[in-house]
Amino acid sequence: MHDIKNSGYFTFPLGKLQVFIFTDGESVIENIQPTFAPNIEQAEVESFLKQRFLSTEKLTLAGNVLLVMKEDKIILIDTGCGQKLGPSSGELIENLILAGIEPEDITDIVLTHAHPDHIGGIVKADDSLAFPNAKIYLSKKEYDFWTAEHPDFSKGTQDAIADFEIQFAKHHLAMIDSEIQFYDDEAELFGFLKLENAPGHTPGHTLITISSDGEELIHIADTFQHILLVEHPEWGNQIDSDFELGIKTRQQILEKLSSNKQLFFGDHLPFPGLGFIQKTEEGYSYVPKSFYTI
Numbered sequence: 001m002h003d004i005k006n007s008g009y010f011t012f013p014l015g016k017l018q019v020f021i022f023t024d025g026e027s028v029i030e031n032i033q034p035t036f037a038p039n040i041e042q043a044e045v046e047s048f049l050k051q052r053f054l055s056t057e058k059l060t061l062a063g064n065v066l067l068v069m070k071e072d073k074i075i076l077i078d079t080g081c082g083q084k085l086g087p088s089s090g091e092l093i094e095n096l097i098l099a100g101i102e103p104e105d106i107t108d109i110v111l112t113h114a115h116p117d118h119i120g121g122i123v124k125a126d127d128s129l130a131f132p133n134a135k136i137y138l139s140k141k142e143y144d145f146w147t148a149e150h151p152d153f154s155k156g157t158q159d160a161i162a163d164f165e166i167q168f169a170k171h172h173l174a175m176i177d178s179e180i181q182f183y184d185d186e187a188e189l190f191g192f193l194k195l196e197n198a199p200g201h202t203p204g205h206t207l208i209t210i211s212s213d214g215e216e217l218i219h220i221a222d223t224f225q226h227i228l229l230v231e232h233p234e235w236g237n238q239i240d241s242d243f244e245l246g247i248k249t250r251q252q253i254l255e256k257l258s259s260n261k262q263l264f265f266g267d268h269l270p271f272p273g274l275g276f277i278q279k280t281e282e283g284y285s286y287v288p289k290s291f292y293t294i
């Protein structure tokens with residue numbers, strides 16, 4: 001089964017698993033710089049965007065959310081924004097229901113990290129659990145970072161953004177505290193998810209390799225949220241809690257994805273966020289997966 005029923009979701013088999021990708025909407029970055037490429041000449045960034053037919057006024061990031069289904073297990077990886085970051089996002093639950101999945105059906109939630117656009121949807125506006133029957137998995141390192149009295153943002157992230165993120169994470173983690181099961185830097189869940197710490201974006205930021213019957217898909221979470229960071233990983237972004245480590249991790253993952261010719265999923269790349277990394281003479285480029293070959 002593989003089809004696009006509407007812009008809300010896309011589904012395909014991966015070995016014995018069925019993978020769904022939903023859209024939660026999109027987020028718009030109004031100040032491209034300094035959020036992205038803070039130390040690069042404006043003309044250079046604008047020329048890059050123009051050459052790729054992209055706006056030089058704003059960056060639009062997709063909000064893709066991946067779900068894995070195997071028999072009675074329905075596993076959501078991240079939960080979108082909830083209706084907490086403006087009208088262009090928070091569409092996940094509506095789109096789950098369109099696909100015939102009720103929030104009560106979700107058995108497990110694996111969080112890649114605790115940024116607002118990944119944990120916002122975990123509780124409703126009244127702070128009750130949005131997915132009441134789900135076990136919740138989160139990196140211990142990530143939990144410890146956000147729940148510390150003063151999370152350390154000395155190596156990245158502008159103060160104003162960090163303050164908002166800290167408040168948001170502390171509140172949401174408090175609401176789900178008794179439900180969380182912690183995972184370590186390297187862990188395996190359910191026999192088909194392999195978790196691997198990829199720090200820089202946040203300390204507990206985690207990649208998830210999904211595998212079944214010899215087929216594999218890597219969920220790269222926020223390693224690169226836009227093609228700008230695929231072609232220029234070194235330009236960096238101030239959403240990373242550690243700017244330099246974010247660049248290093250991004251470069252390592254680009255190298256690995258390109259040499260393994262590995263299919264991956266990026267939650268902020270254009271919907272449905274499935275593609276490959278190709279090595280070029282200048283560096284790397286993103287090649288979206290063609291739908292008809294899945």
Ligand SMILES: [Zn+2]
Nearest residue numbers: 115117118222
């Ligand atoms: Zn994100």
